[in-house]
Amino acid sequence: MEKVILKVETRDDTGKAVAKKLRKEGLIPAVVYRGGKDAMNLKLPSGDMEKVLHTKAGENVIITLKVSGAKATKDKTVVVKEIQRDPVKDSILHVDFNEISLTEMIKVNVPLAAKGEAPGVKNDGGTLEHVIWELQVECLPTDIPEKVDVDVSNMNIGDSVLVKNLMVPEGVKVLNDPELIALIVKPPKVEVPKEEVEAEGAAEPELIRKKKEEGEPEEGAKEASPKEAKKEEKKEEKK
Numbered sequence: 001m002e003k004v005i006l007k008v009e010t011r012d013d014t015g016k017a018v019a020k021k022l023r024k025e026g027l028i029p030a031v032v033y034r035g036g037k038d039a040m041n042l043k044l045p046s047g048d049m050e051k052v053l054h055t056k057a058g059e060n061v062i063i064t065l066k067v068s069g070a071k072a073t074k075d076k077t078v079v080v081k082e083i084q085r086d087p088v089k090d091s092i093l094h095v096d097f098n099e100i101s102l103t104e105m106i107k108v109n110v111p112l113a114a115k116g117e118a119p120g121v122k123n124d125g126g127t128l129e130h131v132i133w134e135l136q137v138e139c140l141p142t143d144i145p146e147k148v149d150v151d152v153s154n155m156n157i158g159d160s161v162l163v164k165n166l167m168v169p170e171g172v173k174v175l176n177d178p179e180l181i182a183l184i185v186k187p188p189k190v191e192v193p194k195e196e197v198e199a200e201g202a203a204e205p206e207l208i209r210k211k212k213e214e215g216e217p218e219e220g221a222k223e224a225s226p227k228e229a230k231k232e233e234k235k236e237e238k239k
Contacts, residue, residue, distance in 0.1 A: 003062045004052050008044040010069030019094065028092050032065070032078060034099035040076075042067070046092055059083065060108050060144050063097070077102060079141065102141050107175065109134040110145055112166075112182060116153030120185035126157045132182045135166070136175040143171045150183055160184035 008030065011018075019029045022043055030042040042065075055061050065076040078097035086093055100106055112135055120126040135148055148168055150161055164178035 003064065004055060005064045005066060006044060006048060006052055007066045007068070008042045010067060010071045011041045011043045012070065014041060023093070028095055030095040030097060032076060032097045032099055033081065034076075040067075040071070040073075044095075049092055049095060053080075053083075056146050057144070058111075058146075060110065060146070062100075062102075062141050062144075065097070077141075079106065079108070100141050104140070105138050106141055106144075107136060107138050108144055110137050111147040113147045113149050114152045114183060115149040116151055118152040118155040118159075118185050120156040120159065124157050125188040126185045127188070128152060128155070129184050129186055130182075131184060132163070132176065132180065135163070135168075135182075137168065137172050138175055139172040143169065145169050145172060152183065152185075155183075155185045157185055157187050 011022075011029070014029075022029050023046075026046055027043045028046045028049055030044055032040040032042060052061060052063060053059060059080045061080070063078050063080075065078055067073055067076060076097075076099050078099050081096040081098040083092060083096075084094040085091065098106075112130065112132055114128060114130070118126070118128050121128050137145075145168065148166060150166060152161075155161070160181045161183045162178065163174060163176045163180045163182050166174065166182060168174055
């Protein structure tokens with residue numbers, strides 16, 4: 001697993017106004033959490049954080065925080081817990097870190113990637129569907145895989161790969177339901193020709209007309225109740 005160093009600074013002030021001011025200065029407000037210990041408030045350059053996230057490990061990168069400032073402590077080893085982004089600009093608004101120990105197991109989500117080309121897609125026009133895009137795994141921080149590859153080069157129409165069939169590195173435990181489908185090759189969609197659809201629509205009024213001529217009740221028409229039927233009979237007798 002890739003490791004990076006990130007220089008951060010402690011901060012005392014919190015709140016929306018403070019966060020807004022920091023962002024104008026090109027800084028990101030951040031918090032480090034560690035079990036039952038008090039959280040630490042930080043600020044860090046937004047450009048540096050974006051660089052950290054563009055490694056092969058993505059958000060699963062292991063970060064060593066070099067802390068400076070009034071309440072500076074020793075270096076902290078962390079992973080990203082949550083990132084809040086602007087819905088329009090996609091810029092980072094806030095980051096939560098989890099402090100970790102390199103000797104303790106942690107739970108993270110790892111991308112699931114298809115490797116190769118499925119014959120069911122290439123030759124038969126099927127579609128390879130990802131039912132699961134990420135796996136939840138448990139392992140030591142140093143054993144976090146960048147991704148889990150799935151070989152699809154032998155998959156035909158209708159073939160699927162279950163979670164229990166996935167190959168993961170030694171020391172990595174998959175936490176998802178083992179019976180869940182991870183990937184499946186679905187058959188091509190069959191489109192009904194426009195002419196057939198129009199012909200079917202035109203046939204319906206013709207069928208209704210024939211039923212009327214033959215005296216058959218139309219679909220959805222209510223049948224007369226026994227009382228109403230008797231009334232009609234009496235009317236006919238009087239005539």
